[in-house]
Amino acid sequence: MKDKMIESLDEIKSTGLKDIEGVKTLDELEKLRVKFLGKKGKLTAVLRDMGKLSGEDRPVIGQTANEIRNSLEMEINSAKDSLGQKMKEMKMKEEDIDVTISKEELILGHRHPLLHTLEELEDLFISMGFSVVVGPEIETVENNFDALNSPENHPSRDLSDTFYINDDILLRTHTSPVQIRAMKELGAPLRIVSAGRTFRFDDVDDTHSPMFHQLEGLVVDENISMANLIHTLDIFIKELFGSDMKTRYRPHHFPFTEPSAEVDVSCLSCRGKGCELCNGTGWSMELLGCGVVHPKVLEHCGIDSEKYSGFAFGMGIDRITMVKYGIDNIRLLFENDNRFLNQF
Ligand code: DAH
Secondary structure (H helix, E strand, O other): HHHHHHHEEEEEEEEHHHHHHHHOOHHHHHHHHHHHHHHHHHHHHHHHHHHHOOOOOHHHHHHHHHHHHHHHHHHHHHHHHHHHHHHHHHHHHHOOOOOOOOOOOOOOOOOOOOHHHHHHHHHHHHHOOOOOOOOOOOOHHHHOOOOOOOOOHHHHHOOOOOOOOOOOOEEEEOOOOHHEEEHHHHHEEEEEEEEEEOOOOOOOOOOOOEEEEEEEEEEEOOOHHHHHHHHHHHHHHHHHOOOOEEEEEEEEEOOOOOEEEOOOOOOOOOOOOOOOOOOOOOOOOEEEEEEEEEEHHHHHHOOOOOOOOOEEEEEHHHHHHHHHHHHOHHHHHHHHOHHHHHHH
């Protein structure tokens, strides 16, 4: 009996020490402690048979068992210490921040070329004393057409040209309705620009998109004439494209201005000399529409057309952006392809 117990105890000691040595985590170690030294552990199981031993054998076994318990406990404690230390080191390593490592560069976005142009235009007009106002993209038929003196049968009012929401409401087809809102709200005198999105039932091609951008301008004051209009726009165009730019005012028709004109500027590519792009004419096609505000429009907004007169203009921001940056396809402005946008 005694020999068998000694054998079992030796076995416990040797496997115990071996197991402790191979332990990798504190959890595993605790499990081992329970397995060997716990109340229901291996050592206790062996000692349960102590009662069967003779009086003289008992203390011998007892002493051996105690020695084994002590040495296993010592091993466990020192394993606990070194494991604890190891885990701490590992954790520190994991959480370590090496400030010398070069991280991937944080790429900041930038303004879209359209927005860049829009803000540049607004800034130019602000510097000439204009205020910036905003108008809604969803407009009344009244503001978009009627108040702008656009006749009932005007082709632009057609269902095939305009996105109607119902009989009275539409997506604005131009920024000109902001003129109406501004005059009604602010009265005369007045000097405003307003930029934003506009919508027309156009199929997409290289130069057309059903959504595009315009900038509208309006000046109302006493003694405003076509001369003020030309002077203002000439300064604006020279500021925008360069002082060598020439302008050409061609008579045109808009229902809300009389007289009306379209403005051409020197070809940006050859700057007026004549090249392939401008078919040798030296001119870029119309850049904007403008005119002297029709008295009917002023009167409709409650402004005395005997006392006040005004001029107005509207231009395509997409067009200007394309001309400025040499972009030949309007789709590029709306596709949000980073390969394109990153060039700006
Ligand atoms: N609203 C016109 C268009 O979309 C552009 C325009 C022409 C605006 C003459 C004006 C103007 O203010 O006076 O084609």
